[in-house]
Amino acid sequence: MIRSSSAFARRMLMVAAVAGIGFAGAVNNAAADAKFQSWIADFRGTAMKSGITAATYQRAFAGVTEIDPEVLEKARFQPEFTEPVWGYLDNRVNEHSVATGREMARKYSRWLGAIEKSYGVDRNILLAIWSMETNFGEIMKRDDVMRDAVRSLATLAYADPRRAKFARTQLIAAMKILQTGDIDRSHLTGSWAGALGHTQFIPTSYLAYAVDMDGNGKRDIWNSVPDALATAANLLRKNGWQSGRTWGYEVVLPAGRKFPSGTRTIAEWQSLGVVRANGKAFPHGSEKATLKVPDGRNGPTFLMTRNFFVLKNYNNADKYALGVGLLADQIAGASGLRQDWNRPFTPITMKEREELQTHLRELGYYSGKVDGKIGGSSRDAIQAFQKQMGLDPDGHPSKEVLTIIRKKIE
The missing domain is CATH 1.10.101.10 (PGBD-like superfamily/PGBD)
Structure with a gap:
C-alpha cells in the first residue's frame, strides 16, 4: 500500500531519524516497505539453518508488511535507567499494587502453594514480578501496549543497529515457540521488545524455562496464570534462588563512617556497625551481602543478598530487583521503608x-x-x-x- 499524506511523510521521517533509514525510503513508503520485505526474504535462510520450517516462517510473517515505528520510539526510553529511583518505585510499589497482590494471593493460593513446593520460590516474589511486568495481567488487555511479537522483533532486527543481534536471536526463538504449538500465531503478542505473556519472558528465556503448570499440554504464559508464575519460579530456581532466604535488608549505617565497597558476611557488616532499620536481628550472620545506597547516604540503604542478584537475571537493573523485593515484602504484610527517598517534594498517596x-x-x-x-x-x-x-x-x-x-x- 502506498500512502502520500503529509502526516504519513512526517511519521516516516521520524522513523528515519530513529532507525537510520534513508530520506527517500522514509518519504516513499513503497520503497521503505520493499527494503523491509527484502530483509524478511533474506532472513528466511538464517531461520531455516536454525531449524525453522518453511511453513512456520510463512505463518510467522504473514501480514507483516512494514516496520512498527512505535517500537523504535519505545526502544529509546527505558524507565529502569532514566527515572529517579523514587519515581520508578512510586509508580510500582504503592497501596494499589500491594492490595491487588494480596487479592491475587488469595485467588491463586492453591497454585502458588504448589509452585512454592515445586520450585522453592516465595509466592510473594512471584506476585511482585507479575505486578511489575504486566500489572497482574492488566497491561495485556491494552492494544496500545501489546504488539505483534514477530513484527516488533523484525523491526528491531532490521532497523535498530544497537539491538539487531539480540532481536534476530529472539525472532528465531519466537518462531520456535510458534513451531511447538504452545501458542497460535494470532496470540503471539508481547511488549515492544518482544517480551511475552503475564510475566514477560523474552523468547529465548521462554524456551529455556517455560512450564506447563496447569497440565493442559501447553506452556501458555499468555492465558494461564499458573503456567506464567511457575515459569518465573523456574527461571529463578535455575539461576540460583535460595529457598527460605530474603532478597535483602533495609539497614542503618553508623553516622560519620565511610564504608568500603564489596561483599561481606552479615556478621562482618554488623561488626562495622550496620544494623537493620526495623530493629530486628539478622537471621543469618554467615550469609554474604553487598551494600547498596541507591539514593545517597541520606536515603534508604540496603544489604543485598544473593537472591537480589538472582532477581536481576529477570531484568538487569537494581531498581527493578529492588522494586520486586519491596513489593513482595509489603504483599506479605511488612510495612514500607523506614527511611524515605530523597524526593525534592512532599509526596502524596x-x-x-x-x-x-x-x-x-x-x-x-x-x-x-x-x-x-x-x-x-x-x-x-x-x-x-x-x-x-x-x-x-x-x-x-x-x-x-x-x-x-x-x-x-x-
Missing part, C-alpha cells in the same frame, strides 16, 4: 495522585488515564499547571501542587 490527575483533566491540562501513575504526560500536565500559576515547573506530583489545585477547583 496513590489515591491523591489519582485526584491530582482528575483535577488536571478537569482543568484541561491532562487527557491521559487516571491511574495514579506519574509518567511523561502527567508530568507535562503538572508543569503546564505550575507555569500557569507562576510556580517552578518541576513537574513533581507534590502535596504543594495538589493543595493549590484543590483551591483552584473550589
Whole structure:
C-alpha cells in the first residue's frame, strides 16, 4: 500500500531519524516497505539453518508488511535507567499494587502453594514480578501496549543497529515457540521488545524455562496464570534462588563512617556497625551481602543478598530487583521503608495522585488515564499547571501542587 499524506511523510521521517533509514525510503513508503520485505526474504535462510520450517516462517510473517515505528520510539526510553529511583518505585510499589497482590494471593493460593513446593520460590516474589511486568495481567488487555511479537522483533532486527543481534536471536526463538504449538500465531503478542505473556519472558528465556503448570499440554504464559508464575519460579530456581532466604535488608549505617565497597558476611557488616532499620536481628550472620545506597547516604540503604542478584537475571537493573523485593515484602504484610527517598517534594498517596490527575483533566491540562501513575504526560500536565500559576515547573506530583489545585477547583 502506498500512502502520500503529509502526516504519513512526517511519521516516516521520524522513523528515519530513529532507525537510520534513508530520506527517500522514509518519504516513499513503497520503497521503505520493499527494503523491509527484502530483509524478511533474506532472513528466511538464517531461520531455516536454525531449524525453522518453511511453513512456520510463512505463518510467522504473514501480514507483516512494514516496520512498527512505535517500537523504535519505545526502544529509546527505558524507565529502569532514566527515572529517579523514587519515581520508578512510586509508580510500582504503592497501596494499589500491594492490595491487588494480596487479592491475587488469595485467588491463586492453591497454585502458588504448589509452585512454592515445586520450585522453592516465595509466592510473594512471584506476585511482585507479575505486578511489575504486566500489572497482574492488566497491561495485556491494552492494544496500545501489546504488539505483534514477530513484527516488533523484525523491526528491531532490521532497523535498530544497537539491538539487531539480540532481536534476530529472539525472532528465531519466537518462531520456535510458534513451531511447538504452545501458542497460535494470532496470540503471539508481547511488549515492544518482544517480551511475552503475564510475566514477560523474552523468547529465548521462554524456551529455556517455560512450564506447563496447569497440565493442559501447553506452556501458555499468555492465558494461564499458573503456567506464567511457575515459569518465573523456574527461571529463578535455575539461576540460583535460595529457598527460605530474603532478597535483602533495609539497614542503618553508623553516622560519620565511610564504608568500603564489596561483599561481606552479615556478621562482618554488623561488626562495622550496620544494623537493620526495623530493629530486628539478622537471621543469618554467615550469609554474604553487598551494600547498596541507591539514593545517597541520606536515603534508604540496603544489604543485598544473593537472591537480589538472582532477581536481576529477570531484568538487569537494581531498581527493578529492588522494586520486586519491596513489593513482595509489603504483599506479605511488612510495612514500607523506614527511611524515605530523597524526593525534592512532599509526596502524596496513590489515591491523591489519582485526584491530582482528575483535577488536571478537569482543568484541561491532562487527557491521559487516571491511574495514579506519574509518567511523561502527567508530568507535562503538572508543569503546564505550575507555569500557569507562576510556580517552578518541576513537574513533581507534590502535596504543594495538589493543595493549590484543590483551591483552584473550589
